[in-house]
Amino acid sequence: MTRVLTIVLPLALLLAGCPSEGEPKARRVPPEDAFHRHLLAVVETYPTDGTHGYHWPRPDDGRWLGNTRTLRYADQVLAKGDPQGRCHCSGLTFEVFLRAWERWCKATGRPFRILDLGIGDVRRLGRQWFGASGDRKTLSTAVTKNGLGRRITDLEQAQLGDFVQLWRHSGSGHSCIFRAWIRADEKIVGLKYWSTQKSTNGIGEREERFGVGGSAVKRDELYVVRVGAR
DSSP, X not given: OHHHHHHHHHHHHHHHTOOOTTSOHXXXXXXXXXXXXXXXXXXXXXXXXXXXXXXXXXXXXXXXXXXXXXXXETTEEEEOOOTTOOBOHHHHHXXXXXXXXXXXXXXXXXXXXSTTOOHHHHHHHHHHHHTTTSOTTTHHHHHHHTTSEEEEOSXXXXXXXXXXXXXXXXXXXXXXXXXXXXXXXXXXXXXXXXXXXXXXXXXEEEEEEBOSXXXXXXXXXXXXXXXXXX
């Protein structure tokens, strides 16, 4: 299905006066600062009053991907939204990623397209984002392996709007969007983030700290990722 699009789409785009798939890859990926702006604008559209409650799916929930609304890509339904508008962390961050990319495309007069990825490719991207294969780097793998951005290994370089996958000593993990570091004596001891979780009755901001056991965050399994081109 994606091979048919590669034949038809460039002509349609030329007729519409939009950039084609022959455009250099660097110009088909939003600049980092531009993506951050669009992402933060999308984040601001979500209420934090419990409208979008937290829900981790049961086996009988079918193929729901944790998104608050139905997501579409390439004129097809990518994932149906939850009838009650609920979400879980990976589903929400993936939804925000897609909405921010679509917003950038619209702002620059482009069709909503992530590089040359077809619907099947974006579904694969989603599985990588969720760590469906057991890969604990999750969204870091999704972004870097598909040429959509880079991992930030120097924590001091993290910026508002970066994506984060964290893991705790308890074994649980979380997918979120970075807000700021928590510091003590100028040292990074934790982070403030935006996501969806039970403690905030759904979407909201939360703080967590690094530690050596229990529910503390594992510093050596914190993946900070920035979408966009430098």
